[in-house]
Amino acid sequence: MSDIQIAQENEAHEIKPITAIAEQIGLETAELEQYGPYKAKVNFKAIQRLNQQADGQLVLVTSINPTPAGEGKSTVTVGLGDALRQLDKSAVIALREPSLGPVMGMKGGATGGGYAQVVPMEDINLHFTGDMHALTSAVNTLAALIDNHIQQGNVLNIDPRRIIWKRALDINDRALRQVVIGLGGPVQGMPRQDGFDITVASELMAILCLATDITDLKARISRIVIGYNFDRQPVTVADLKVTGAIAMLLKDALKPNLVQTLEHTPALVHGGPFANIAHGCNSILATQTALKLGDIAITEAGFGADLGAEKFLDIKVPQLGKTPDAIVIVATIRALKYNGGVALTDLTTENLGALETGFSNLAKHIANMQRYGVPVVVAVNEFTSDTEAEINLLQELCEQKGVKAVETSVWANGGQGGLALAHEVLAALDQPKDFQPLYDAQADIKTKLNTIVTEIYGGREVVFEGKAINQLKQIEKNGWGQLPVCIAKTQYSLSDNPKALGAPTDFTVHVRELIPKLGAGFIVAMTGAVLTMPGLPKKPAALNMDVTADGQISGLF
Structure with a gap:
């Protein structure tokens, strides 16, 4: 069965009112704002x-770095939470919300899969x-207020050529990456180049x-810096005096x-x-709330450990x-063989040599996470094509790196399929830890970028290209040089080249x-x-989606 069929079959009989879920973690009904019976x-x-x-x-x-073979990180996160609850542990999960872009495109949603899902998954x-929708409206309201300020006299002397605030849409639409607005004469506004993220x-989204x-x-x-004036000084939302309006939205x-699995x-x-293009983590408020409501909070970070976990x-x-x-680092034998050079069509065939070669990707992520001083466990998300020899080899390779690799079958078996992982995670939680940040918070931007590229990605250096060279000088001049860095990079490789699989070395990362x-x-x-407005694939997932006369959704994975 598909994920949506499993979800609908189980929701119809077993989903509980959200008030009951809240009650079991100590939240009162008066502390909820309900959106129907199952969301609040x-x-x-x-x-x-x-x-x-x-x-x-x-x-x-x-x-590990994602591959077309799939890894199942959200599924393992949900399954681990369910498994810990089966062991009578007070566990609460904290996840990110899905975006319509990947839902309608290629990647899919973000509710887990199989019997390890959060529901109601369609909603x-x-x-x-x-x-x-609120975020999209707020982004575009600010954009409209910027252009209106310019139209109505431009008291702040905003340079239309140096506006960096873009409009937004929560769908992959490559046609909106670069646009020209304000055409049609003086009444329609100041013509200028713009774009959508x-x-x-x-x-x-990051601020939220x-x-x-x-x-x-x-x-x-x-x-928020929305752009620069004609003297090349930054202009902020505070300068526009619209902070309250945007916050209100x-x-x-x-x-x-709050929902449930x-x-x-x-x-x-x-x-x-x-x-890959932002900081990849669910909200601080959600994570903090999970930490307060449960003895164990399980959260995930987007894409591979080089991106989401580092951020x-x-x-x-x-x-x-x-x-x-x-x-917990999620990996699949299929994905590791793909990193070892096996074609997507041949991943179901046993190939110990390719598995050992592709293990270099997982090994790098293990070393990276251990570098922070936190105990690490590897979750091997099972597929029916995995052979006993491949499983044994992967566990041996992980042992050599000082970590346990635990088979999980949460897609097929829910929390029951994650019990072994849950036991290993509980053991890890009892181990000593000594968290060490990657870089000094007071280091300059160039140092921070080089540290991430050399220590996390395994590259040789960072090269600044084109306008990034001048922007670096401007950042330092404006006193922003001690801020953390968020690298927008392909998710498919440790490098900035999506085709460089495994654990490439001696490469250069180009900052444009x-x-x-x-x-x-x-x-x-x-x-x-890397682009901040993705495009849809040749055959987007939307082609398979439908809704019946009585409102039943189909084709949503």
Whole structure:
């Protein structure tokens, strides 16, 4: 059966009212804002009350570099939460929200799969509680206010050629990457070049995921640099005097969303920045709330550990105020053989040589996560084509790196298929840890970028190209040089070349642009050919989707 068929079959008989899920973790009905019987937001009064409670332990789930063979990171995250609950542990899951871009495109949703899913999966993968729509509206409202300011006299002397704030849409639409607006004469506005980001790559998405309350939200919004004036001085939202209006549009979206898994494990699904073009972590409020509501909070970071996990550990952790107590790296034998040079069509055939070669990718991620001083466990997401010899070889290779590789079958068996992983994670949680940041927070941008490229990616150096050279000087001149860096890079390789599989070395990462995101509190470094507005594939997933006369959705994975 497909994921949606499994979800619909189980939802029809077993999904519980969200009030019952809330009750089992100590939330009162009055602390919820319900969106129908199965979804709710946790209100600010509940968050303020929970702030008085101690944190539980934190498990971060990450993975090897993604491949067309699939890894199943969200599925393992959900299955691990269910397995811990089966062991009578108080576990709460914290995930990102899906974006319509990959849902309608190629990658799919973000609700897990098989019998390890969060539900109602159709709602979560589509409009959910409206957070994405609120973000899209807020981004475009700010864009409209910028252009209106220029039209109505431009008191701030904003240079239309140096506006860096883009409009947004939560769908992959390559035709909007570069556009010209304001055509049609003086009444239609000032003609200028513009562009769209996908909503999940916008700075407001990052801000929503990093803000701790409405006061912090407003402070961050006010610091957003929208562009530069004719004297090349930065212009902020505070200068435009529209902070309150933008924050108002996000006041409800800031509240974490509570849902459940098929096995009724509580799950906070909130915020959805991509890890290849943004910082790739669910909201601080959702993670903090999970830490307060459970003894163990399980969260994931987007794409591979070189992107999502690095950003979680170097950008989110300092603001979260809590370091992971264990890290799980998800891998599949299929994906490792693909990294070892096996064609996608041949991955079901046993190939120990390719598995050993492709293990270099997992080995690099293991070493990277161990470098932070946190215990590491490898979750091997099972496929029926895996052979006993391949499983034994992978476990031996992991043993040599000082970690346990545990088979999981949560897609097929739910929490029951994750019990062995849960036991190993519990053992890891009992191990000593000594978290070590990757770089000195006071180091300059160039040093931070070189540290990530050489230590995490395994490259030789960073090269600044074109306008990035001048932007680096401008960043330092404006006093932004001590901010963390968020590297926008292909997810398919440790390098900035998506075709360089395994664990390439001695490569150069090319930074073509540096974008200040002062509201989020970091500098985005654009590398290689990565884009902040993806495109749809030749045969998008939307071609398979439908809805019946009675409202039943089909084809959603």
